[in-house]
Amino acid sequence: MSKTETALRELAQMDELAAGDSPVHRLHPLPKLVLTVLYIVLVVSFGKYDISGIIAMLLVPVLLYQLSGIPVRTCFFKLRYVLPLVLAVGIFNPFFDKAPLLAIGQVKISGGVVSMITLMAKGILSLMASFLLMATTRLDSLCSALRKLHVPSLLVTLLLLTFRYVGLLTEEVAVMSEAYHLRAPGQKGIHISAWGSFLGQLLLRTMDRAEDLYNSMRLRGFNGDFPYAAPPRFSVRDLLVLLLGAAVLLLLRFVPVASMLGSLLVR
């Protein structure tokens, strides 16, 4: 199998991680979903030069990855093809914003560099948070939680099918390129002359399979709700987790924890 294929397969194997067991896995999907969204919103809301604030936000995923038993390494490894895109976002900032912002000893750092770093950090933290949610919550539980929040069933079903479709797509890419390489030994990649038909076939095959899959869900009574994945009842404990989690996140966002700690240490 080629490198891309293995990478794609790994992405599709999130289900396996999500089947694990840890305090984070066991949390009710509803507070998990809400807190993840809140976390991302808060991270993104930092000012473009506010490095120290963002660094404080790093505490949350680091702690939760520890608790969930999912190595941070796995996250970056699985997302190694997406990360460059996220990092590319801020890459031009240093060229536009050259005014010096802070100085460490003799070295002056321009605003552009700082804003590049904060942008990248925002991207990475958001990725880490979404990955953790996906890696500790089964897709169906997540969908069920979305339904509980009254997200329309059409939208939720679409989300579910999109994820399944990505799985199918990767499978088909793997199978087709295997078939291709068996008949084109020694060739690296897929010859450009075959791209058109390869992509066309890929689309047709995955659409067919996606339809079959959706059909077999409908044939077994699926109608846009998720009774089989319904999480346990939302308990007082879950509510506490939600409120406490939200409080901690808001605290980290609006109280300059890092600089407070810093000044404590200096003093």
Add this chain to the structure above:
Amino acid sequence: MLDLQNVSVSYEKGKPVIKDLSFHINKGESVGLIGANGAGKSTLMKALLGLLPATGRILVDGMAVEKANLPAIRRRLGYVLQDSDDQMFMPTVLDDMVFGPMNYGLSRAEAEEKAAAVLARLSLSDLAGRQNHRLSGGEKRMAAIATVLAMEPDVLLMDEPTSNLDPFNRRIVINTIGSLPQTRIITSHDLDMILDCCTRVILLSDGRIAADGPAGVILRDKALLEAHRMELPLSLSRL
């Protein structure tokens, strides 16, 4: 239980794949649907489930196959797809098996009990916790059959249930199908299996019925079978 009158099905306009078919299947009957590749067996099954638009009349348990009746009809029909890859969509075999029953209102515990009973019956108990995408072709097939049996449908539609199976599993499937009380329609190129578990055979050829009668008669008719690109079942050809 199933009643078809002048049913035609086409994928493209003007090119019917099933051509003006009529037949009736009684409650509890087990019918083998045979025919060469491309004869229209899978297409016919999909039409029965309302997955493909058909002209003519299809009645399932007295209900016409049309939009308003589909949920009730599908509740009664259990369909094993020709390709089991497209049948299983949950992370593990057990998840897949409880999916249907829970959609129909069973609790998780009840559904798991049902699933366990089916798995035991198919000698598959060790498959329950396995990841679907890590199963072998034949294991997937067995699991797909198990998911459908767990729903306890009134009518079983099985498209090539024994393809990919080793002799041991093939025997288990044949015995299981044979011992079920439900109405069954089974397509297969494995005519020995059809002989073992069906009492009646419908032979499709190019979308039409070429023969319909007792399995013991049709499957012994060498000339008829060979005219439609098939051979006598092995167990009969040795005689």
